[in-house]
Amino acid sequence: MHRSVFFFQCLTIVLFLFGLLAPVPVQAFASPIIQPEHTTSSPELPTFFTKAEKKGIPITQAASDRASDIYVTFARPFDFEALRQAWLDKDILLQVTSRGKSIPVRHIARENSRVLRLGFGQEQPLEEAALVTVEIRDLRQKPIFATSYAAFVLKDAKLPALKNMRQTGSGSFLLEFDEPVYTGPRSSGFEFWRLNGHDIYARLVSVKPETAKSRLFGDFRRFAMLELNQGARSLYSPSGETNRLEGFGVADYAGQRSGKRLHNVRIEFRSPKPVEPVPQIHMQSPEQFVLRFPSETVSVYGFGLPLGADAIRFERQDGWDENGKPKWTTKHVRLNEDVALEYDGFTTYYLHMKKDWTDILQTKNGGPEYGAPGYDRVRITLLKGKAKDAGSTATNQTDIVREFRLPTDTRPPRIVKTEATYTAVSDRETLTVTFDEPVQIPGATRHLTPSNGESAVPSPAFEFVSRKTGKHIPAFVTGFLTARDDTTYTLTLPNEVALAPGRWELAVRNLSDDAGNQADILRRTIDIRPSLLLPHKHTEPPALAWGIAIDNVNADKTPEADEDVVVLQFNTILSADARARVHYWIAGQPLPPTAKVLARSVRFDSDNDGVLTDQDKTGTRMTLLLPRETFGILDDAIVAKPVEGIHFNVQVESEEGEDINKWGSSPYALSGTTDAILKEALSRYRKAEAAPSDYLWLNETIRHAEAELSASRAGDTEGEFPAEAIEALRQAVERAKQTATSKQAGRGETDGAIHSLQTAQAEFYTRQHGLPADKWNLIMELRIARSAWQEIKENPYQYPPGLSDTFAAAIAQAEAVLAKENASEQEVQNAYRRLVYAIIEKAQYEVPPPE
CATH class of the missing domain: 2.60.40 (Immunoglobulin-like)
Known part of the structure; x- marks a missing residue:
């Protein structure tokens, strides 16, 4: 989030809030360290600020030597697990900005009792030589952390090791x-x-x-x-x-932009000894068999190709021949058609029956019963020379044959193991349950085989039962995390269970194995430990929770105070880009250039019980302040009038990048009273005397700017600023301090001081020296050339012999220029042209696509 915009937005909304005549629970809407205004007066400001600083743990420093992480130091030790959970629940916001762009925090970790590590994704890392700011905001009713921030200029000179x-x-x-x-x-x-x-x-x-x-x-x-x-x-x-x-x-992450790469990764390993791919073949159930190889085993047709139907033959006994020997057939048990072949890591191959044995034997049509002598055997053969050890390329020298007698399975399945695990795919803690044999779970098992007489496999029910209260909490199988052997399944860990560590009972009802044996109920005692990563409270998709439009807001009864207002409450934190006017349309028209878009993160009454608690959700509240003629002609007699038929269109993204597209034909909560504005859009700050909260916001903005000034250095190299830019921001800070030290400033003055200071900051960011654009273009062209060079080496007969040398020389020159810190503009351009000419020459020999 761009801090300058953020503070202006926050200030304006907070000023609205504190202009109300009736007291409201300010902590629910305002900055955590702001108290109700009647608790102090202007002469008491120094004491007020001192007390405010003691109300939470502030950031004292932020630093990093890599584009992938930031190390944030706090003034005092903190409880990492509590901070992490509050961050996941969006009760604590950790916001990082660089060059005016918000950088999403993907991971957090505890370095020591006072240092927190913030991690970023490779698709959006920190930018080399950029001014980086870190901010923490604790939105809970009893905040632990003070709203604070730190700044530094990233210098990632170290290569990965x-x-x-x-x-x-x-x-x-x-x-x-x-x-x-x-x-x-x-x-x-x-x-x-x-x-x-x-x-x-x-x-x-x-x-x-x-x-x-x-x-x-x-x-x-x-x-x-x-x-x-x-x-x-x-x-x-x-x-x-x-x-x-x-x-x-x-x-590393910085190397993607700077071009600085590690060229000395060295690995030594021994060539594998010849290993003949001879598997152990087992029957896991009458409908599932497994081949386990001692090493990676693939098809003889090439590495990466698993064994196929040409390598494994599956047969069943179909009576006896004239000599009294078993007669084998593949009828109704053909691989891929009737029997699924799946593999796991090239060392384990599974054979899953797609039909129940009664269907295979055609029992309904007069065929033999399952288990009848002469029809109760199967034979699995790995054919000679069809399997290859991936390391030594050795093949099996003989047919590998195993026969099995199909048992009469009458025993229901049992639970043999449970384990709570973290799953990065779903970003939650889960519970893995392992059974003593393959079981069938609709929606999770890949190949369901209803028994004779069944139209479908019954769906089992999974529940957590509290030993204390007896309450039953349902859990669900996560199908895409299921093991291939159909014995291990992953269950969701419900919030109520994860948030109440201790002894629970897992109950499983109506579970069926491959043979159709059904367990009425399975019970297993589970100890749920205090969770390292509790589930998110906000599980619903990002959306607009409510909105309202009000015509002619004129709480001050002064013409200059009139505005038309739209308030939109979202159920999630929006991206920094969501504050741009281009994302909002009113009555089919874009917002006018004079409109103000204010945003702040607030806890809102998501359960509609009239009370704000830590159980309610946190989301971004957008306030659109529009010219007073937007909704119609001004009528001074009306303070707040509902405007029916106002069409709006919102297209924004959440902090995680999820789209929120909302069209509406009218505001959601139409009301003709000022209460409908939810105490937020009333604007009496223009004529009112500044309150302690106004001074506090101004001083926080000043401290923010001073933090960035302290991290800035004058100069002409990457990451430095022109001396005049630093001086301009310093003067803007001094002007803001003059307003901050005035004990009788109006709210309009504090608002203007913050706006002026943040405008100066925005200009300041644009002056920082970054990677030259022409050098960046060279990096991009070099990447294209590397890929083209690889194509030439892989297809040597398609291109002339000297073309590979042309690319090698051009690439070497480009790398040398990029490695040179003070390369001239002419050197960069020459290297760029040489790469382009090589790529153009290669294009002359490309095979045109067929028409």
Whole structure:
């Protein structure tokens, strides 16, 4: 959020609030450290500010040496778990801005008792050499943290370093760096790898949540996976000897923009010994079988291709032949058609029956009964030479055959294990439940097989039962997190359970296994520990909660005070960009240029019980102050008149980037009384004497500007400011201080002082020296050239022999220019042109698409 805009908006709304004759619970709407105005008077301002500072823990410093994180220091130790939960519930706002743009905070972590780490996503990191500001706002009725902020200029000169490496397969590696690294599309970087002296195609990708465990509770940004394809594996040294893998161009978050990359990632590993892919084959149930290989096993047709129906044959016994031997058939059990083949990490392959055995045997049509002698056997064969070890490329030299007698399964399933886990995918804590055999859950099990006589598999019910109260709280299976073996399922952890740690009972009713055995009820005692990551309270989609339009607001009975007003309350925090006028239309027209869009985050009465508590939600309240003729001709006799038929259109985004598009044909809560404005749009501050809260907002704005001044340095390099820009902001601060020290200023004066200071800040941000635009263009062109060069190397016969050398020379020149801090404009342009000419030359040899 852009701080200058934020404080102006906050000031105006707070001034509205404190202009009311009737006292209201100010803490619910205003800044947490502002008290009702009758508690003090202007002569008591110094004491008031002293007390206010003691009411919460303020930020004392913010700093960072990387574009992915900020380290925020507080004046006193704090409870991290309580802060984290309040942040998730949007009761505490942690807002970071850079160059006037809001940078969403994706992760927070405790560094020590006084230092908090804020983490960002690779799609929107901090900007190198930019002025960065951090702000905290505690919106709870009894705030712990004081509204405060700190500023610094980011200098990310350090390259990432590889800390740990773990080989996870014959050609896959889990890498841990000392800071987050970029794992986005290849076109956004020039990362490449070399194996045993040969250039290969490989790139870092993000890890799955279950692959790496992080103390940052779901922050896996510093981990990355590297997977070598079959072409790279063909370059391995002989079995048992050492391979040397080198990485070039690995970028941290700042490297995406600055071009500074790590070129010395070195990994050594031994070539795998020849391993014949001979699996262990097991029957998990009469309708599910599994093949477990000792290492990654793929199809002989290429790496990355799993085993298919040409490699595995599934047969059932269909009586006896004339010699009294079992007669085998694939009728009704063909792979893929009747039996699903799935794999998990190339080491485990599952065979799932798609039909119940009574359907396969055609029992209804006079076929044999399930379990009848001569029809109760299956045979699974891994065919000779059809499976290949991914590391050594060895194949199976013989058919691998296993026979199974289908048992008569009459025992219902049982629970064998439960475990509370964090799931980054759903951003919640969950509960995994493991059964002793495959079970069937509609909506989660991939292949349901209703038993003979059943039209469908019954849906089980999962409930948490309180040992104290006996209350039953339903839980639900999260289908997309289900294990492939159909024995482990993931349940949501309801808020009521997560918020009440202790002993609970999990009850499961009507659960069916593959054979149709149904458990009436399964019970298991579960100890719910105090949660590290409690669920969000705000689970409904972002939306406009209510809105109202009022014509001719004239509480002061003065012509200059007249305005038409629209108040919109959202159920979530909006993005900083939502304050732009272009996102709002009234009666099919954009807002006039003189309209004011005010915004602040407030707790609103979301449950409509007439009382504001910590259980109510927090969202952005937008107040649109429009010219008095917007809704019609001025009528001085009317203080607040409902305007029917006012059409509006709102198109904004939440803080998380979710769209909120709302069209309305009339305001939501039409009323002819001033109460309908909810004490917010009344404007009597123009003629009133400034209250302590007005002075407080002005002084906070001054402290904010001073914090940024203290972080700013004069100069001509990246991150510095022209000396005249710093002096202009300093003078604006001094002028604002003159109003702040006046004990009889009017509200209009304090409002004007804040507006002037924030306008000066906005101008100040634009003067900061950043990465030159032409240098940025060179980086972008270099990324395109890297990708084109890789295409040439992968298709050497399509392009002339010298073209690869042309690209190599152009790329080398561009890298040298980018590495040179004081490269001239001419050097940048020459390197840019050379890349463009190389790309144009390559285009002459492209194969045109078919017409």
